[in-house]
Amino acid sequence: MSKQPIVVSTWEHGMPANAAAWQVLSSGGTALDAVEQGVRVPEADPNVRTVGLGGYPDASGEVTLDACIMDHQMNCGSVAYLKRIKHPISVARKVMEQTSHVMLVGEGAQQFAKAQGFVEENLLTEQSKADWQQWLKSGAAKPQINVENHDTIGMLALDSHGNLAGACTTSGAAYKLPGRVGDSPIIGAGLYVDNEVGAATATGQGELMMKTVGCHLVVELMRQGLSPKDACRKAVERIAARLPDFAKYQVGFLALSKTGDSGAFCIQPGFNYAVQAQGSALLLDADNLLN
Ligand code: SD4
Numbered sequence: 001m002s003k004q005p006i007v008v009s010t011w012e013h014g015m016p017a018n019a020a021a022w023q024v025l026s027s028g029g030t031a032l033d034a035v036e037q038g039v040r041v042p043e044a045d046p047n048v049r050t051v052g053l054g055g056y057p058d059a060s061g062e063v064t065l066d067a068c069i070m071d072h073q074m075n076c077g078s079v080a081y082l083k084r085i086k087h088p089i090s091v092a093r094k095v096m097e098q099t100s101h102v103m104l105v106g107e108g109a110q111q112f113a114k115a116q117g118f119v120e121e122n123l124l125t126e127q128s129k130a131d132w133q134q135w136l137k138s139g140a141a142k143p144q145i146n147v148e149n150h151d152t153i154g155m156l157a158l159d160s161h162g163n164l165a166g167a168c169t170t171s172g173a174a175y176k177l178p179g180r181v182g183d184s185p186i187i188g189a190g191l192y193v194d195n196e197v198g199a200a201t202a203t204g205q206g207e208l209m210m211k212t213v214g215c216h217l218v219v220e221l222m223r224q225g226l227s228p229k230d231a232c233r234k235a236v237e238r239i240a241a242r243l244p245d246f247a248k249y250q251v252g253f254l255a256l257s258k259t260g261d262s263g264a265f266c267i268q269p270g271f272n273y274a275v276q277a278q279g280s281a282l283l284l285d286a287d288n289l290l291n
Contacts, residue, residue: 003162006277007034008262009155010203010254013048014274015283017041021157022276031157031165032071032093038155039067039089039167046125050151053086054125055171057132060178063123066185067092067169068103072195078103080185084120085113089169092185102187135175152184154191154201156256164258166191166199173206182206188216198222198257200232203271205249208239218255228255229263229287236265236289252286265289 005025007018021038025031043052050056057063067088068078077096080103082088091113095104104112114120124132152170159165168191170184183189183206190206192215193199200218202209209215214235221231232253240246252271254264264273264286271286 007157013042018276031159034157035155035167056174068185069167070193072163078185079109080105080181082109152203156199183209188213192216200255204251232265
């Protein structure tokens with residue numbers, strides 16, 4: 001049965017990413033190929049400062065990347081703390097397709113990527129280096145979340161075959177402690193796909209999604225009958241109910257149902273998401289808890 005494809009993704013940089021994904025979806029391609037091709041756009045863009053090349057480094061000045069991908073059959077692959085490889089999402093897909101594992105981290109992930117033909121390169125652009133040096137001088141040792149509206153990209157797609165897939169990729173919280181891994185490569189926290197029900201992805205302070213296994217929660221709430229937006233809202237409310245300092249942080253959930261409905265919800269104002277379907281490409285503001 002043929003379905004109307006749709007792709008959704010986090011933040012304004014989701015617009016060009018969705019356009020790339022749409023090329024795949026509109027020509028009958030798979031959701032899995034679409035989300036990989038889509039998120040490779042911000043990964044390669046040095047002006048997107050929280051994904052891939054040009055991402056903010058950790059406190060020691062090293063750019064370390066986290067990413068995961070999941071398909072309609074519960075296949076998933078993930079890399080964390082990956083250095084010097086511009087397209088962690090494609091490495092995550094290789095982990096999914098070429099190994100019996102789900103997740104590779106650090107040095108092992110880098111060696112695996114090289115063995116798969118990925119080329120090492122410097123990911124710290126002059127701009128990111130200058131900003132990091134400025135941060136060092138300022139002594140402001142706190143992560144920067146939701147600054148300038150450029151953030152992790154999480155993307156969810158439904159293809160014309162009726163299948164869902166998702167991808168999530170990030171350089172993580174700016175100036176994080178070396179070795180820190182966030183939610184984005186953790187299946188269930190930063191991304192989850194269940195082809196019977198729907199898919200969810202997240203952006204913002206990853207520790208909050210990890211403590212609540214947020215994206216799995218959103219999908220389970222959709223299974224109980226909630227709309228994508230209401231499921232995202234309930235997951236944000238769960239965070240707010242359990243974690244006393246939630247209001248200091250931003251968390252945004254984005255969900256897509258098996259029927260092609262999408263919705264989002266976040267803690268703070270400022271989170272937007274991109275939606276592309278036949279004949280329309282929109283950037284929408286998510287409703288939030290604090291306002
Ligand atoms: C993380 N969730 O590493 C990611 C980063 C992000 O806004 O989305 N920043 O915690």
